[in-house]
Amino acid sequence: MALGHPLGASGAKLMTTLIYEMHRRNEKYGLQAICEGGGTANATILEKFI
Template sequence: MAVAQDLGLDMAKTNVNGGAIALGHPIGASGARIIVTLIHEMVKRSSTYGLATLCIGGGMGEAVIVKR
C-alpha cells in the first residue's frame, strides 16, 4: 500500500479484492484463481483490460494483460 500511495495509484482500481491472504493461496492453482477473480471483476466493472501479476519461487514472476 505504501508503494501504491507513493506512485499515486487509484486504490479503487488497485488490488480491489485483496491478495493471496485475503482470497486464499491454493498450491498449484494460484494463477487460475487470480485470472478467474480478474475476469469476474472486469465483468462487474465493464472493463476492457485487466492486469494480473504473479510471483513465482526463485525470484521469477509473470504478468498477463486480459482483453475482453
C-alpha cells in the same frame, strides 16, 4: 501468498477473479501478475473483445 488453495491453483483463482471483476466493472483491460518464486514473476494482460 496464502489463498487457501493447493500449490499451483493460485493462478487459476486470480485469473477467475480478474475476469469476474472485469465483467462486473465493465473494464476493457485487466492485468494479472503473480510471483513464481526464486525472484521470477509473470504477468498476463487481458483484453475484452465483447
